[in-house]
Amino acid sequence: MSGSATTLPPPHDRAAAERGLAQWEEETGAPAGSAERPLLAAIFGNSPYLAGLALREPETLMRLLAEGPDAAFGAALDLVVAPDPAASRAQLGEILRTAKRRAALAVAAADIAGLWPLERVTGALSAFADAALQAAVAQLLREAEARGEMRLRSGDDPARGSGLIVLGMGKLGARELNYSSDIDLVVLFEPEAGAYHGDNPLAFFVRIARDLVRLMEERTPGGYVFRTDLRLRPDPAATPLAVSVEAALTYYGALGQNWERAAMIKARPVAGDRAAGAAFLAELRPFVWRKNLDFAAIRDVHSIKRQIQAHRGGATIAVAGHNLKLGRGGIREIEFFAQVQQLIWGGRDPGLREPATLKALAALTRAGLVQERTRAELAEAYRFLRRIEHRLQMIDDRQTHTVPAEAEGLARLAAFAGFDSVAAFAAELTHHLGRVERHYAALFEEAPELGGPGSLVFTGVEDDPDTLATLRRMGFANPSGVAATVRGWHHGRPRATRSARAREILTELMPALLAAFARQKEPDQAFARFDAFLTHLPAGVPLFSLFQRNPALLDRVAAICGAAPLLADYLARHPPVLDGLLDGARPDRSVARPLGRLLAEARHLEEAMDVVRRVVHERAFLIGVATLEGTLDADRAGLARARLADAALKALLPRVARDFASRHGRIAGGGMAVVALGKLGGREMMAASDLDLIMLYEHAPGAETARGGSGRRLTPPEYFGRLAQQFVAAITAPTGEGKLYDVDMRLRPSGNKGPIAVQLAGFARYQAEEAWTWEHMALTRARVIAGPPALRRRAAEAIRAALARPRDAAKVREDAGSLRARIAKEIPPFSPWDVKYRPGGLLEAEFVCQVLQLIHAARTPSVLAGSTTASLRALAAAGALEAAEAARLERAARLFRAVQGVLRLTVGKPRSAEDIPAPVAEALCRAARAAGLRDAVDLHALGAQMQAAAREVRAAFNTHVADLGPVDAGPDA
Numbered sequence: 001m002s003g004s005a006t007t008l009p010p011p012h013d014r015a016a017a018e019r020g021l022a023q024w025e026e027e028t029g030a031p032a033g034s035a036e037r038p039l040l041a042a043i044f045g046n047s048p049y050l051a052g053l054a055l056r057e058p059e060t061l062m063r064l065l066a067e068g069p070d071a072a073f074g075a076a077l078d079l080v081v082a083p084d085p086a087a088s089r090a091q092l093g094e095i096l097r098t099a100k101r102r103a104a105l106a107v108a109a110a111d112i113a114g115l116w117p118l119e120r121v122t123g124a125l126s127a128f129a130d131a132a133l134q135a136a137v138a139q140l141l142r143e144a145e146a147r148g149e150m151r152l153r154s155g156d157d158p159a160r161g162s163g164l165i166v167l168g169m170g171k172l173g174a175r176e177l178n179y180s181s182d183i184d185l186v187v188l189f190e191p192e193a194g195a196y197h198g199d200n201p202l203a204f205f206v207r208i209a210r211d212l213v214r215l216m217e218e219r220t221p222g223g224y225v226f227r228t229d230l231r232l233r234p235d236p237a238a239t240p241l242a243v244s245v246e247a248a249l250t251y252y253g254a255l256g257q258n259w260e261r262a263a264m265i266k267a268r269p270v271a272g273d274r275a276a277g278a279a280f281l282a283e284l285r286p287f288v289w290r291k292n293l294d295f296a297a298i299r300d301v302h303s304i305k306r307q308i309q310a311h312r313g314g315a316t317i318a319v320a321g322h323n324l325k326l327g328r329g330g331i332r333e334i335e336f337f338a339q340v341q342q343l344i345w346g347g348r349d350p351g352l353r354e355p356a357t358l359k360a361l362a363a364l365t366r367a368g369l370v371q372e373r374t375r376a377e378l379a380e381a382y383r384f385l386r387r388i389e390h391r392l393q394m395i396d397d398r399q400t401h402t403v404p405a406e407a408e409g410l411a412r413l414a415a416f417a418g419f420d421s422v423a424a425f426a427a428e429l430t431h432h433l434g435r436v437e438r439h440y441a442a443l444f445e446e447a448p449e450l451g452g453p454g455s456l457v458f459t460g461v462e463d464d465p466d467t468l469a470t471l472r473r474m475g476f477a478n479p480s481g482v483a484a485t486v487r488g489w490h491h492g493r494p495r496a497t498r499s500a501r502a503r504e505i506l507t508e509l510m511p512a513l514l515a516a517f518a519r520q521k522e523p524d525q526a527f528a529r530f531d532a533f534l535t536h537l538p539a540g541v542p543l544f545s546l547f548q549r550n551p552a553l554l555d556r557v558a559a560i561c562g563a564a565p566l567l568a569d570y571l572a573r574h575p576p577v578l579d580g581l582l583d584g585a586r587p588d589r590s591v592a593r594p595l596g597r598l599l600a601e602a603r604h605l606e607e608a609m610d611v612v613r614r615v616v617h618e619r620a621f622l623i624g625v626a627t628l629e630g631t632l633d634a635d636r637a638g639l640a641r642a643r644l645a646d647a648a649l650k651a652l653l654p655r656v657a658r659d660f661a662s663r664h665g666r667i668a669g670g671g672m673a674v675v676a677l678g679k680l681g682g683r684e685m686m687a688a689s690d691l692d693l694i695m696l697y698e699h700a701p702g703a704e705t706a707r708g709g710s711g712r713r714l715t716p717p718e719y720f721g722r723l724a725q726q727f728v729a730a731i732t733a734p735t736g737e738g739k740l741y742d743v744d745m746r747l748r749p750s751g752n753k754g755p756i757a758v759q760l761a762g763f764a765r766y767q768a769e770e771a772w773t774w775e776h777m778a779l780t781r782a783r784v785i786a787g788p789p790a791l792r793r794r795a796a797e798a799i800r801a802a803l804a805r806p807r808d809a810a811k812v813r814e815d816a817g818s819l820r821a822r823i824a825k826e827i828p829p830f831s832p833w834d835v836k837y838r839p840g841g842l843l844e845a846e847f848v849c850q851v852l853q854l855i856h857a858a859r860t861p862s863v864l865a866g867s868t869t870a871s872l873r874a875l876a877a878a879g880a881l882e883a884a885e886a887a888r889l890e891r892a893a894r895l896f897r898a899v900q901g902v903l904r905l906t907v908g909k910p911r912s913a914e915d916i917p918a919p920v921a922e923a924l925c926r927a928a929r930a931a932g933l934r935d936a937v938d939l940h941a942l943g944a945q946m947q948a949a950a951r952e953v954r955a956a957f958n959t960h961v962a963d964l965g966p967v968d969a970g971p972d973a
Helices: 014-028 037-044 048-056 058-067 069-081 089-112 118-146 201-217 245-255 258-264 274-288 296-306 331-345 357-366 372-396 407-416 422-443 465-474 479-490 500-518 523-536 541-549 551-563 565-573 575-581 592-600 605-629 634-664 716-732 760-769 773-779 789-803 809-826 842-856 868-877 883-905 918-930 939-960
Strands: 164-169 183-189 242-244 268-272 671-677 691-698 757-759 783-786
Touching: 014 037, 014 048, 014 058, 037 048, 037 089, 048 058, 048 089, 048 372, 058 069, 058 089, 069 089, 069 118, 089 118, 089 201, 089 372, 118 164, 118 183, 118 201, 118 268, 118 372, 164 201, 164 274, 183 201, 183 245, 201 242, 242 245, 245 274, 258 274, 258 331, 268 274, 331 357, 331 372, 331 422, 357 372, 372 407, 372 422, 407 422, 465 479, 465 500, 479 500, 479 523, 500 523, 500 541, 500 551, 523 551, 523 565, 541 551, 551 565, 551 575, 551 605, 551 918, 565 575, 565 605, 565 883, 575 605, 592 605, 592 634, 605 634, 605 883, 634 671, 634 716, 634 783, 634 883, 671 716, 671 789, 691 716, 691 760, 691 789, 716 757, 757 760, 760 773, 760 789, 773 789, 773 809, 773 842, 783 789, 809 842, 842 868, 842 883, 842 939, 868 883, 883 918, 883 939, 918 939
Parallel strands: 183 242, 691 757
Antiparallel strands: 164 183, 164 268, 671 691, 671 783
C-alpha cells in the first residue's frame, strides 16, 4: 500500500492548497515552515470543510502544531466542560458551536497526520459530544428551575436527581463516534424523582427533549453542534420524544425486538442523571442479556443484514458507489459479527458485554468464540474502513458512507486517504471488504434462506435505501410507506404482532408476503388492505404459521386484497371468516344443519345471535371469494346467499320468540311469519343486499297475552309489533361478531306509516283493496321463509291470491311506466356501470317480468315463479312472452347481475372504465363469461355488450310496459 495511517496525504487539488497556504500566512502572519506545510497542504488541498475551519480557527491549528493534538483538543473541550452558568441559552449555543469547530479541526488534523489511533479519534469525538450534551442539559434544567418548574438538588450538578435521563446509543454509546456522525439519543424521564413540580411531567420532559435537540442542531453562521436522532427510543412513530422509564421498561419487556437488544449493547448514560440512567440499564439487563443460550436471536438479527446483501446473492462488492457502512463487507457486517455472538453468549459470560466493536472482538477471541486470525483481519478491516469513512466525511462535513461513483470524487478520496492511485485504493478496499464478507458469511452459513428479490430490511428506525429500491422494483409505488407499515408491525402496533413468536415468523414470512402483494395489479392498495386486516386480527402466530405452511392461502388473501376492496374491508372487520377458506368445502352448501348444531349449544339469545352472525359472515365471505375467483357464477351466488339468509332467519326467529315470551308471556294461538321480498325473495341476493321483509301474524279469536314479567298485558298488535321490533333488532344490532344484515321494511302495507307487524287478514284485505300496482309488482318475488308451518302456508296462499286476481292490463302498464319514469328522475344512474338504474338496465328487465306476471297470473298462475330467470321462462312457457325475447331478457339480466355482483364486492360505484382497476376488470370479464358472454375479453368489449343488452331490454320494456324511447346511442361503458 502506498499510503498508511502515518503518512500525510498529498493535496489532491494543488491549486486549492497553494491558495489556502497563502491565505493562512496572510491571516496568521506566520509563514508555513517545512514542518507545518505538509499538514496544512493536506487540509487545504483535500477538504474544503477543514480548510474553512483552519482559516476561521487558526489558533487551534497553531496550538496543535506547537503543542500537539491533546492540547488543542483539550482547549476546545474546556470551553464546554465548564461554561459560564450565567450564560443565556443563546450564548451557550454559540459557545458549543465555537467549541465544536475547534474540536472538529483538532481531531481531524490528529487523524490526518496519524498522530492519534482510531480509538483516540472516535473517543475524542464522543467525549466532546458527552460534554456538549451535559452542558446543554444543565442549561435547560437551570432555566426550568428559574421558571419554578423544578427544584434542583445540586447547583454544581443540576442533572443529578433531576429525573432526566439521556442515553447515548450506537456509535456515541460505544464511544465510536465518526467524524460527521449524528448522535443517537434516547431521552427518558422518571416522574417519581421529585425534582419536577408541575402537573404534566410528560409535556415538560418532551419540551426539554425538543429544546435539547434545538440546541444541538440549530445552524447559525457559526455552524452547528450535532445532528441529533431520537428515533431509537421505543416505537418512535407512536411515542413522544421523551418516554417515561416505566413505559420504556414495559415496552422492552413486552415488545422489544432482537435488533433493539443489539442496539442496547452500546447504550450508556451520556447526560442528565447518569446514576438514574445506569439504574435503568441495569433493570433492562435481562432483556438484553438472556441467561439461556440465545441461538434464536441469530436468525432474527441476521435478517437485518442478510436481507441487505445475502451472502448467497444480492449486491456485489464494488468500489465506486459502494456503501462503506451498509454495503457488502462493510462496517455494519463487522458490528453484527460481534453483536450477534454477544447476544447469544453474553447472557452467560458478562465479559462479552463490551459495547466497543474492537473490544468486543477481542473479548470474543479471549472466550474462544472467535479465532485470533479472524479477529485480526476484522479489526484491520474495521480500522481501514473507519479511516476511509472519516476522510469521506471530512471533505464537506457530510454524513455519508458512500464512495463517490464519479471519477473525480473517487480520485479525491483516494488521494485524501494517502493512496498514489485509484487502482491502489480500490485494491486495498476490495481486499478488506472481501475478508469481512467471508467471515460474516461463515458466521451465518447455517441460516435459512429467506429468498426474495433483494434487500428487504425493516429493522431499525429509518428506511434502508436498498430495501426501498427492492420494493420499487417489485412494483410498489410508495416503498417508504410500505417500509414504515412493516416497521410498525415489528413494533407490535397491531395486536397480532405483539408476541415475539409472531414477529419472528413474520420476519421469515416477509419476502413471500411482499411478493404475493407485489403480484397484484395495484400492490400498494392491496398491501394497505392487508394492513387493515392485520390491525383487526386478535393474534398473529396462527395465521402467520398458516401462511408458512400454506402459501396458496397467502396468495388467495393477496388476491382478495388486490381485486376486491369491499371484500377486503369485510375481511378486515371479520378476520375469523378466513378460517372458511381452509376447509375446501363448497361455499354454496347448506348451513342449516351445522347452524342448528351450533345453536343447540347457545345458552341465551345473545350467544345465539353471535353464532348466527359468525356462520353467516364466514359463508358470505366464501361466496364472495368464489364469485371473485369465478368458481361460482352470479346466479348460483345469489341463490347461495338467499339460502344462507333463509337459514339464518329461520334459526333466529324461534330464539327471539322464546326470549320475548319469557318476558311477556304468549298470545293464545299466536304466531309470526317472515315474508321476504326483493333480492332475498327472488333468490338473487348480492353481497351486502338489504333484506326486504314483511312480518305477518295470527292469533286465536279474542286472545290476549298472559301477564309477562312486567305484569302489563299486551294486546296482540302491541305484542307482535314488539316481537317484530326485537326480531329486526336481532338481525341489525351490531355485536362482537358484527351486524347480520340491514333490514328494509318499507314494502309492508302502508310503508313506513304502517305497523311493523301486520295481521294476516289485514294484509290480505290491504292487498285486495288498497295496495298500489308497484306493491303488487314487489309482491311477485315474495316468499314466506320463517314462522309456524300453518301460518306460513296461509300467508303464502294470501300472497298468491293477491297476485292472481284479475287486473286491468292497461292500468298495470301505465302505473309501471310512470314508476320507471319517476325513478329515472329521482335516482339517475351514476354511470353506465350502474346496471340496475341505467336505461335498459336490470330494473327494466325486472319490470317487464313483473308487469307480465301481474297481467297473466289470473289466467296462468304458473307465471308466479319467484326469481327473474324462472319467471321469464314461465312467461315464455305460458305464451305471454316469445321464447327468443325471453331468452334475450334472461341473458341480459344474467349479465347485469354478474357485473353488479362483482362491483358490489370490489369498487362499488365506478364512474367510468378508468375507475375500474385491472384486477377488477379481469374479475368482471370472468364473471361475464361465466354468465354466457364469451366475447367479454376486456372492459371495452364488455361495455359494448352491456350497451347491446340494454338496447334489447329497453325494446322489451317499450313493447310490454311503456314506450320510453330507445337507449341513447352514446359511448359504451
